[in-house]
Amino acid sequence: DAKTTQPPSMDCAEGRAANLPCNHSTISGNEYVYWYRQIHSQGPQYIIHGLKNNETNEMASLIITEDRKSSTLILPHATLRDTAVYYCIVRVEGSGNTPLVFGKGTRLSVIA
Amino acid sequence: GAGVSQSPSNKVTEKGKDVELRCDPISGHTALYWYRQSLGQGLEFLIYFQGNSAPDKSGLPSDRFSAERTGGSVSTLTIQRTQQEDSAVYLCASSFSGRYGYTFGSGTRLTVV
Numbered sequence: 484d485a486k487t488t489q490p491p492s493m494d495c496a497e498g499r500a501a502n503l504p505c506n507h508s509t510i511s512g513n514e515y516v517y518w519y520r521q522i523h524s525q526g527p528q529y530i531i532h533g534l535k536n537n538e539t540n541e542m543a544s545l546i547i548t549e550d551r552k553s554s555t556l557i558l559p560h561a562t563l564r565d566t567a568v569y570y571c572i573v574r575v576e577g578s579g580n581t582p583l584v585f586g587k588g589t590r591l592s593v594i595a
Numbered sequence: 596g597a598g599v600s601q602s603p604s605n606k607v608t609e610k611g612k613d614v615e616l617r618c619d620p621i622s623g624h625t626a627l628y629w630y631r632q633s634l635g636q637g638l639e640f641l642i643y644f645q646g647n648s649a650p651d652k653s654g655l656p657s658d659r660f661s662a663e664r665t666g667g668s669v670s671t672l673t674i675q676r677t678q679q680e681d682s683a684v685y686l687c688a689s690s691f692s693g694r695y696g697y698t699f700g701s702g703t704r705l706t707v708v
Contacts, residue, residue, distance in 0.1 A: 517696070526599075526686050526699030527638065582628055582651070583697060585638040 501558040505571030520567040599700035620689030633683040
């Protein structure tokens with residue numbers, strides 16, 4: 484049972500920032516927010532994760548609201564290769580007995 | 596290895612036959628997961644191995660499905676008496692102690708005819 488809500492699809496112009504929202508209003512204090520993406524015909528790819536502070540890496544930025552009930556994944560300069568399904572997942576960190584549960588995600592289409 | 600390796604990449608089998616799918620996780624990763632993805636659908640968790648602990652088989656859809664992990668490394672997913680509804684992409688992932696991010700393989704596309 485996915486604990487997150489994401490829009491089913493979004494479009495973004497190439498070169499612009501893609502902002503993908505995720506609602507996780509029932510998140511627990513020890514649950515992290517993870518983002519993965521799946522490009523067509525490939526396995527999912529880890530992007531980023533965070534607990535309560537904003538996080539940034541070479542792929543994206545993760546902005547988590549102060550109440551932790553929602554977050555936004557930001558791809559600062561979207562390219563055509565960023566077209567994929569993006570999954571937002573909440574999970575207790577280090578909980579070896581809790582596999583990732585994937586919802587339906589957001590299908591991001593980057594348009595030239 | 597540098598990534599998670601799965602073989603074969605494609606498998607076509609006749610209904611009723613048994614198939615074995617192989618996964619080579621990243622060296623040193625103690626956690627290994629199997630998922631499947633039917634056409635146009637999301638990822639469905641099948642089974643999870645963590646170190647020497649008993650595997651979590653809660654996602655296996657029927658007793659025709661089984662998996663083992665030998666020596667804490669390579670894993671084999673076996674489907675007996677395959678059915679057409681078993682057609683899907685079977686994905687394997689590994690992680691370090693179940694922490695942080697998973698690394699997925701490219702999957703095995705199984706087609707049952």
